[in-house]
Amino acid sequence: MTEPRFVPLPPRHDPGIAPEEALRAFHETLRTRRSVRMFSDRSVSREVIEGIVTCAATAPSGANKQPWRFVCVSDPATKRQIRLAAEEEERAFYKRRANDEWLRDLAPLGTDEDKSYLEIAPWLVVVFKQVRTESGGQIYYADESVGISVGMFLVAAHVAGLVTLTHTPSPMKFLADLLGRPANERAFVLLPIGYPSDDCEVPEHALTRKPLDEIADFR
Numbered sequence: 260m261t262e263p264r265f266v267p268l269p270p271r272h273d274p275g276i277a278p279e280e281a282l283r284a285f286h287e288t289l290r291t292r293r294s295v296r297m298f299s300d301r302s303v304s305r306e307v308i309e310g311i312v313t314c315a316a317t318a319p320s321g322a323n324k325q326p327w328r329f330v331c332v333s334d335p336a337t338k339r340q341i342r343l344a345a346e347e348e349e350r351a352f353y354k355r356r357a358n359d360e361w362l363r364d365l366a367p368l369g370t371d372e373d374k375s376y377l378e379i380a381p382w383l384v385v386v387f388k389q390v391r392t393e394s395g396g397q398i399y400y401a402d403e404s405v406g407i408s409v410g411m412f413l414v415a416a417h418v419a420g421l422v423t424l425t426h427t428p429s430p431m432k433f434l435a436d437l438l439g440r441p442a443n444e445r446a447f448v449l450l451p452i453g454y455p456s457d458d459c460e461v462p463e464h465a466l467t468r469k470p471l472d473e474i475a476d477f478r
């Protein structure tokens with residue numbers, strides 16, 4: 260058993276303004292993040308993607324296991340393979356797998372099986388979660404941990420002036436096969452990332468957020 264050792268809390272971010280003011284500014288930044296499905300092919304450097312992944316990796320995780328793996332793909336041939344495989348799954352989803360309620364819920368977003376953005380976006384970041392460590396050890400709260408990390412990824416990309424889509428082709432097993440991932444990993448989410456196209460539009464539906472009194476309960 261490793262004995263715990265403690266160090267003083269390292270110097271941390273000081274907003275230098277009242278929390279209410281800092282939060283207003285941060286909310287202003289956050290509320291303009293949008294899931295984008297119309298990408299430009301404008302390139303993004305590997306360094307920028309590394310910076311975003313580095314931000315995502317600051318996330319907390321169960322027992323600090325850091326069970327996230329980010330496979331960053333810019334190779335056109337691999338992007339094409341991912342697009343073709345994703346579109347095959349999506350065709351089956353829209354034709355057979357999705358029930359009526361799911362299709363009704365998706366209708367305002369105008370999504371369909373065309374995933375051409377998977378080839379146009381300069382990078383596809385495929386996030387995998389570990390269900391076991393490389394050596395077969397336990398992972399705790401993998402979904403929660405990787406979910407938080409992905410949230411941080413989305414915010415970091417937004418702060419860097421880029422756009423993303425949180426894409427979950429269902430099922431996603433093809434991603435592990437195609438990218439040759441080890442047996443202890445499961446695909447978690449596919450994140451195209453880049454700049455929006457000049458004519459980029461987003462569904463109006465996505466702009467709405469539930470009011471605070473519906474989502475929060477203060478006691």
Ligand SMILES: Cc1cc2nc3c(=O)[nH]c(=O)nc-3n(C[C@H](O)[C@H](O)[C@H](O)COP(=O)(O)O)c2cc1C
Pocket residue numbers: 292293294295296368370424425426427428461465466
């Ligand atoms: C877990 C998760 C899965 C999602 N899967 C898809 C998807 O497969 N395809 C897609 O076009 N959008 C997907 N989205 C994006 C949502 O439709 C989008 O977040 C929502 O409509 C709100 O829009 P906004 O992100 O612009 O605020 C997903 C979002 C989340 C969080």
